[in-house]
Amino acid sequence: MPIPKHDDIRVPALKLLSEKGLLKLKDFVELLGSHFKLTEEELSEMYPSGNGHIFYDRVSWALSYLNMSDLVEKPKRGTYSINNVGLKLLKTPEAVNDYIAEKLSQREVPKQQKKAVISSESETMTSDFTPAEKLYASFEKIKKTRKDEILNTILSKTPFEFETIVVKLLQKMGYGGEIKDSGLVTKATNDGGIDGVIKEDVLGLGRIHIQAKRYALNNSINRDEIQKFAGALLGAPMSKGVFITTSYFSDGALTYVKNLNNSTIILIDGDQLAEYMYEYGLGMQIVQTIELKKLDTDFWDAMKDD
Template identity: 50%
Template sequence: MSIPKYNEIMPNILRYLDVHGEQKIRGLELPLAAEFGLTAEQIAQEYDSGKGAIFLDRISWALSYLTNSGLTERPRRGVYRNTEAAQAFLGKSPSEVQTYVKEQMALRAAEQKATKATKDVDDESDELMPASNQTPQEMLNTAYESIRQSTYDQIIDTVLSKTPSEFEGLVVKLMELMGYGGQVKNAGTVTQASNDGGIDGIIKEDVLGLGKIHIQAKRYARNNTVGREEVQKFVGALAVAQSNKGVFITTSSYSSGAIAYADGLNGTTNLVLINGEQLAKYIYDYSLGMQTKQHIEIKEMDSDFWDTMQNDG
């Protein structure tokens, strides 16, 4: 089973709290995971951005919405229990619970608007449940990935507008930024086009140049596919250069035959294939020709700090 959405978790939380009483979020994680038949890998699975575990985040938001709608309450920090109103929803479906929660949160937002006439409408958006079944964290991650993907497309479009020689220089710079060449000064060089022997760039791995990585860079249209034959020719060029380390980089993609051939070299030649999507990601991640447009800082409470304080009652 896939990891349940926050709205699918809400009825299970109400039933568990009804039977077991007050619980912390972490105390709910494993019992709820067992109810949904999740594996250890699914429980530990994090967002692609690395910003926390997906399942625990969805439990957290489910509890937040249940509390804001009056079905659960927090007797003390980090601890949740059912209210009397929860009794009417113990046998309800996720859609029934979600409908009630949405209604209650909409009423709450309307009441706040009426009592705070000077408050901007935008400031009340956090009181409403999202239209989709994504948590706010998931919506943020989705927007983040959408922006990244759009930027990847812009990167490839820009690369395709440059000359082949500029592309060769670009990939050499990228390899250096990624740490290949270490502390060697001017580790990367672009070979002369008239006499490259099928090698477009070279990265020295040590000061004496005893270890080298050879690069082939192909600036192809997106719909082009690099086939096995081209990859084989590059491996032949590596053999002539007496090198067993090669990186083939393209702005397009590779055929299944090319990928299978590279995978089947069995260590005789260490060959890495980088397609257009991976290339754009590396350029983005290593900030080659990129600048940071915006920082968004999201904070959460530090349990180690607050839990050292004595609770009232």
């Protein structure tokens, strides 16, 4: 089944505490994993960013909200127990989430901040996502916007500038290494179907040949264009090529490349091109860096509990 959202975890977590007494976070993860019939793959699934396990994070947030709403207590660090308020509310489990939303909206905050905090917390409580997941989703939304901007900006430049961009991108990705003048954009009048070359060694014995097509986003690259590029590679040593476009490749083009035997051609479509440019920072500036931190359990576990 899908990994449950943090607000779906709250009631089962309360029930576990009413049955088991004191529990630690790792206990919840194991017991709730069994409750929701999650597979090992689902239990170990991580956020796309790689910053933590999804189910563990959602259990942690569910417990945090229960604690902030005074439904559970923490007798000592790292352990949870249900109190009388939690036991009473558990008799009407359908009311738990509404109770938490109302409780948090009434928390004491400085007067000048109260309106903003209530609005923020109410939105968080009614959402299926944890604050961390909201942040990741916002990041992905911003990233998608930037990728669209990258492609639209490329389309406003000349074909030669696009060829220069893709050569620089491959160098940025590590191809050519520290070799001087490893990247070359060929002359348009005599490129023989090759728009750029990356030298992989000092002598230039290993080369990556590039073709770059600055096409409108809805204009596909068909099989015949890949065949022409493959033909241009026949007289090239090692026969390695990268075909990069701002648009996309037809099914016929993808199938043709998959079945090639005498050369290697890598296809990079517009979405992947924008992804690489974003990730490797070509033509990009870092606006702000945000650090998300969590408690260092090794540090705190080394200390004696009260």
